[in-house]
Amino acid sequence: MEVLVTEEQIARRVNELGDDITRFYEGKPLTVVILMNGALLFGADLVRAIRQPLRWDTFICSSYHNDRSSGELAIRCDLKNPVKERHVLIVDDILDTGLTLKAVKENMEQRGALSVRTCVLLNKNIDGKLFMSPDWTGFDISDRYVVGYGLDSNEEFRNLPYIAARE
Numbered sequence: 001m002e003v004l005v006t007e008e009q010i011a012r013r014v015n016e017l018g019d020d021i022t023r024f025y026e027g028k029p030l031t032v033v034i035l036m037n038g039a040l041l042f043g044a045d046l047v048r049a050i051r052q053p054l055r056w057d058t059f060i061c062s063s064y065h066n067d068r069s070s071g072e073l074a075i076r077c078d079l080k081n082p083v084k085e086r087h088v089l090i091v092d093d094i095l096d097t098g099l100t101l102k103a104v105k106e107n108m109e110q111r112g113a114l115s116v117r118t119c120v121l122l123n124k125n126i127d128g129k130l131f132m133s134p135d136w137t138g139f140d141i142s143d144r145y146v147v148g149y150g151l152d153s154n155e156e157f158r159n160l161p162y163i164a165a166r167e
């Protein structure tokens with residue numbers, strides 16, 4: 001496997017994102033919604049780089065089956081707490097078509113959040129032509145299947161501390 005983003009590069013970028021996000025939400029009621037399972041590690045590191053009070057919650061849904069986008073949002077494990085009257089930052093591992101994130105964003109907006117923004121570690125939709133573009137991006141990457149730091153291939157490789165292309 002070819003390493004595309006090293007552990008050190010991830011750590012540095014997560015801190016930069018944390019600084020930007022801290023400045024953006026300073027003094028506002030913030031809930032960070034971590035999309036499981038892929039964004040578990042990124043979300044855990046990112047919340048510690050955001051230097052202001054916040055709540056976090058996790059959300060398990062799927063809109064992506066057998067490595068292909070289906071566009072349907074099926075909620076498998078909902079948020080524990082309401083996000084009404086709170087600013088929501090959705091954190092995901094990777095944006096490919098943007099179908100998943102667009103569907104989750106609409107879902108959070110319907111719950112009465114004050115605002116809904118998105119942060120992804122990796123963005124494959126560099127030209128922004130598909131369903132949506134994230135508000136914050138860790139790294140733009142070319143259209144290759146990647147694993148590691150939470151991202152899987154058939155549930156394997158999530159524990160790699162770096163991002164690698166599968167072949």
Ligand code: IMP
Binds near residue numbers: 069092094153
């Ligand atoms: P989208 O709805 O097309 O943006 O798909 C996003 C979801 O597809 C991500 O949250 C991942 O779960 C999965 N995905 C897309 N590309 C990759 C990849 O290269 N490696 C691992 N999972 C991926």
